[in-house]
Amino acid sequence: MNLTRAALLAGARDTVPMLVGAAPFGVIFGTLAIASGIPVWAVLALSALVFAGSSQFVAVSLIGGGAALPVIWLTTFVVNLRHALYSASLLPYVRHLPARWRWPLAFWLTDETFAVVERYLREHGTGEAGVWYWLGSSLAMYLNWQLWTVAGVLLGQSVPGLAELGLDFAMVATFAAIVAPQLRQRPVLAAALAAGTVALLARHLPYKLGLMLAALAGVLAGLLVERLAAGQPRGEKA
């Protein structure tokens, strides 16, 4: 087995735990999107072309709620902006490579691939194998996400009336399960409380504009509490 293939496979293999973790979300996304009336082509296009799980979930909820296009785009921007951080962290490892490597690898940049690849590159450097390892992780995540999206779409189509069965609740439960463990950090708790309160008060604003206001309030509250905590004497910090 040559070096290229070994590195591709190693990248895919090290991503397996992430594939397992992403699978249920792919299924829930596909099912939910179909149940909220989004056509099959659009559901598949979201997974194949946007390829960013959390923003896909949020988009389904926004499209279903009749949000304006700028709100959908701006929310996508805010939710996915963390990828710029990954993009910046990985740049030193591929700065010397031609654009034909950097453009496709950037397309497949996700939380999961970043976690796996950043660790590998930090320990091994880029070398000959680094980009192939990265490509292996990327392709594994991509194909996995398409596969489970299709499974979700098929499930959504085969069980009519899923929306009445309370599938819209699955979205709330999924979001709650993602957020709750982070609430141990006091600034994150403040961000959630502020965002939740503003979202509730602003829920009648048109085009889901309340979501943008709530996100802004949440981020400001988080930064404020973080600053207050940093100003406290040592030992009293949460």
Place this chain on the structure above:
Amino acid sequence: MTMNLLLAIAGMVVVTYGIRLSFLVFGHRLVFPPLLQRALHYVPAAVLTALIVPMALAPQGHIDLSAANAYLPGTLAAAMVAFFSRQTLPAILLGFAVYGVWRWLF
């Protein structure tokens, strides 16, 4: 509807790919401000909570704290399980079970 969906998805593709390309392809011209980096830390919790709270407390548009609102106990159950166990999937399933039983009871 179709045109709107196409535009929504096309815009999402441009925005998301643009963010991912930012440093990897145009890195020599960009700096990432530290304040923005700290602010990003709060985005997921803020956006997701902003989506959860109105759905859990006011599923029909008006605030509903009565027993008829199964979203609230279901959401609380999912959040509690996730908070204490840090396990996402069991939390979703348990939240769903509480939601289902609650709807059946009331």
